[in-house]
Amino acid sequence: MDEKVRIVFLGGVGEVTKNMFVYEYWRDGKIADSIIVECGIGFSETGDEIIMPDVSYLLDKQDTLRATVLTHGHEDHTSGLSTLLSQIRIPVYGTRLTVALAEGKLADHGIQAELHPVKHKQILNFGAFQVRFVHVTHSIPDATNLIIKTPLGVLFHASDFKFDWSPVDGWPTEVGKIALAGESGILCLLSDCVRSERSGYTLSEETIEDHLELQVKKAHGKVIFTTMSSNISRIQQAVNVASAFNRKILFLGRSMRQNVEAAQHLGYLHFPKKSIVHSKSVKKIPSNKLFIIAAGSQAQEDSALSRIADNAHKDISLAPHDMVIFSADPIPGYERQVHKLVNKMTKLGADVVYSDINDELHVSGHGASQDLMLMMGLTRPKYIVPIGGESRQVRQYFLLAEKMGYSDDTLFAPEEKDAIEFTRDGKARIVKEVA
Numbered sequence: 001m002d003e004k005v006r007i008v009f010l011g012g013v014g015e016v017t018k019n020m021f022v023y024e025y026w027r028d029g030k031i032a033d034s035i036i037v038e039c040g041i042g043f044s045e046t047g048d049e050i051i052m053p054d055v056s057y058l059l060d061k062q063d064t065l066r067a068t069v070l071t072h073g074h075e076d077h078t079s080g081l082s083t084l085l086s087q088i089r090i091p092v093y094g095t096r097l098t099v100a101l102a103e104g105k106l107a108d109h110g111i112q113a114e115l116h117p118v119k120h121k122q123i124l125n126f127g128a129f130q131v132r133f134v135h136v137t138h139s140i141p142d143a144t145n146l147i148i149k150t151p152l153g154v155l156f157h158a159s160d161f162k163f164d165w166s167p168v169d170g171w172p173t174e175v176g177k178i179a180l181a182g183e184s185g186i187l188c189l190l191s192d193c194v195r196s197e198r199s200g201y202t203l204s205e206e207t208i209e210d211h212l213e214l215q216v217k218k219a220h221g222k223v224i225f226t227t228m229s230s231n232i233s234r235i236q237q238a239v240n241v242a243s244a245f246n247r248k249i250l251f252l253g254r255s256m257r258q259n260v261e262a263a264q265h266l267g268y269l270h271f272p273k274k275s276i277v278h279s280k281s282v283k284k285i286p287s288n289k290l291f292i293i294a295a296g297s298q299a300q301e302d303s304a305l306s307r308i309a310d311n312a313h314k315d316i317s318l319a320p321h322d323m324v325i326f327s328a329d330p331i332p333g334y335e336r337q338v339h340k341l342v343n344k345m346t347k348l349g350a351d352v353v354y355s356d357i358n359d360e361l362h363v364s365g366h367g368a369s370q371d372l373m374l375m376m377g378l379t380r381p382k383y384i385v386p387i388g389g390e391s392r393q394v395r396q397y398f399l400l401a402e403k404m405g406y407s408d409d410t411l412f413a414p415e416e417k418d419a420i421e422f423t424r425d426g427k428a429r430i431v432k433e434v435a
């Protein structure tokens with residue numbers, strides 16, 4: 001029997017976003033089973049355009065597609081589902097929060113999908129593939145990596161992760177599970193590499209709350225806090241600080257309210273109901289008793305924050321000495337538009353705190369060099385493919401791998417639409433432009 005396993009990179013290589021990978025099991029010259037891992041959107045280089053995934057490669061292979069598996073709820077891993085599911089019927093699997101966030105976004109597009117929330121211990125069988133979830137820490141709760149067992153060996157899909165030993169939700173990465181998988185033998189590791197240029201370990205989320213508290217202590221007017229609306233743990237920290245200062249909380253922006261509602265409903269976000277206020281009643285609350293958690297940290301057009309900065313929000317206006325806190329770094333490409341937003345708010349008299357003047361109000365959800373080396377050390381794969389990073393980050397990742405004894409012929413840097421192919425004899429090679 002002629003067999004091979006292929007991973008086709010429809011996205012998520014050579015760039016940070018638009019993650020989409022197709023795992024294929026080939027028997028006697030044709031695909032027998034395949035699964036899709038992630039289905040995310042990308043952003044254009046200037047940051048003003050959203051790029052949907054190109055799923056044309058999959059259209060004539062629908063009879064082989066068994067499932068789409070999501071690792072976590074970030075947009076660059078899930079928001080392409082509306083494009084995929086409007087063309088292909090396929091069940092979607094992910095942890096509870098991941099599926100709930102995806103469900104909300106699909107409902108916005110009027111798409112009914114077959115969504116399966118999965119418990120971490122569940123083992124899923126999709127034809128030749130067996131998929132197990134590993135809980136990891138990232139900047140969103142309920143994030144996972146995947147152990148994908150195939151007839152030719154085990155593939156470890158380490159999408160976004162860091163090793164945070166004191167995460168906000170108290171649930172650290174399942175290192176034991178990763179190490180056990182490593183002990184049993186891993187053919188190939190696909191690993192997040194976006195922070196490979198940074199030395200050391202990425203800081204714990206825990207460091208944020210104290211710094212946020214110090215900042216809010218200085219506020220005389222209202223506080224507007226903004227982060228990515230999927231960053232549920234950061235939102236939890238903001239809620240904690242607002243409560244510590246007896247400030248009423250207003251969630252602002254559609255994506256923010258939608259995510260907060262889903263996370264709170266599933267028990268991933270906790271706050272006393274009585275401390276929440278709505279836009280309409282906000283005028284009755286003194287400024288120094290108000291804490292707004294707003295969407296729009298990337299200065300997205302038409303976001304709550306952009307409207308406030310344009311003095312065009314119907315309920316909220318900025319007054320001198322209101323404080324605006326950015327707890328997010330601009331996505332590459334969005335820097336200019338974020339700076340423009342900061343300028344507008346500064347002109348309105350607000351005290352704006354952002355990463356260039358205070359870098360202690362945000363930490364990355366991605367592992368730095370030592371996190372990445374720890375993942376390599378635990379999984380000890382035969383081959384490695386860095387994913388979710390640009391060429392320079394892939395290069396730095398390879399230098400880390402070389403330090404750990406990996407040689408050139410075990411490290412692969414496929415480009416979008418390429419595949420990596422594994423054969424029975426244990427060999428691996430890149431196949432150019434299959435998609």
Ligand SMILES: [Zn+2]
Nearest residue numbers: 072074138160
């Ligand atoms: Zn992510």
